[in-house]
Amino acid sequence: MACNHPLTIFHPNQDHSHRNNPLTDLPNAQEVWNTIKTMQQPLLLSHQRPDGDALGSLIAMDTMLTLAGKTPIVCVFDEIPTRYTWLTGSDMTIGWDESTADESDGVIIMDTCSCNQLAPAANWLKTVKTNATKPIIAIDHHVTRDPLADIEMVDTSASAACIILHEWAKCVGLKRDSRVVTALFVGIATDTGWFRFSNADARAHRAAADLLESQIEPDRIYRRIYESESPNRFKLRAAALTATELHDDGRIAIMPITEEMFTRTGTTHLDTEDIVNDALRMSDVQVAVLMVEQKSDDQQIIKMSLRSKGRVDVAAVAQRLGGGGHKVAAGARVTGSMIAARETILAELDINNE
C-alpha cells in the first residue's frame, strides 16, 4: 500500500533507488497493520542499551496499540537511562522474561533486527521463527539485519525508526495522544543529534514538523534529555574528555572509560550515552571512538561506540568486529583489555582509510 506524503522531492544525496517511488511508500505498511490486527497481546522489543529511538518506538507503539484496544507487553532488556525515565511508564518489563514472552501472540521488533542486539531473546526468537508459533514483525532503519522477522518494514534511508513509525501510523490511521507524539519526537530528535547530524534530512524535519503541530514542547523535551545531567555524570564526562587520546595526526579520537572512572565518579555504564559526540568538536577529528570497560561474568568486554563525520564508514568497521550500525554511528563489543581493543580499532580504522 502506498502512503502518500505531501512532498515527493528527490534528494540527490540520498539513495532511494531501492524504493519504487521515492518517499511515497513504506514496504509492507498495510501487511504490518493487518498482521498486528490479528494480535491481542503483542510483545514489543528493541535493542539492548536502549536509546531515545528504541524507547520512543516502544512507547509510541505500546500507546498506539493500547489506544487501539490491544494489551501489548513491553520488554526492555536493560535498565532505562535516567535521561529517559520521564518518558517511560511503569508498565515495562526490565530484563528478559521468557514466560512473559510466551504469553504474547505476536512479536514486534523495532529499531534493530540483529541477534547481537537482541541477545537475551535471540534464541527464543529463533525458536518462534522456526516453529512459526507467532508472527514476527521488524520495523527498522538499520542496514545490518538477521532474518528473524516474517514481515519487515525496513527503510534504511529513514534516519530514525520513529520516522518509519510516524509515517506508518499516519498511513494506516492510528489514533495518537500526546504521549505517542512526544515519544516519536524524542526518537527522531535523538537519532539525529537534535537535528544536527547529516541524517537530519528533510524527511526527518518534516516528520518533526508534523509532530510539533500536536502541541508538544521541544524546549522542555530538550532540557529533560540534554540538560538534566547529574553532577556525577558531568564528572564522568570530564574524566572521559581528559583521558581522550588522539591518533593518526589527530583524525582519530579515542575516549576510554574505565571501571575505575565509574567508581571514582559514582556512575555506571548507563551514564555513557552521547559522550562520544564530544570528541567530534575537534576540527581535525574524523572518527571518535568511546571505549567502555565492562565486566561480564569473568570476561573483560570493551564496548565501543563509533562516530564519524562522514568520510569514514564506521558501520563497516563495526561490522568487521561483530557489531553494526550506520555509516556515521555504529557500535561493537570486543573481549579483552582496553589496550588490546585500542590496537584492534586503530588497525581497523587504518584499513578503512586506505
Ligand SMILES: [Mn+2]
Ligand atoms: Mn534508531
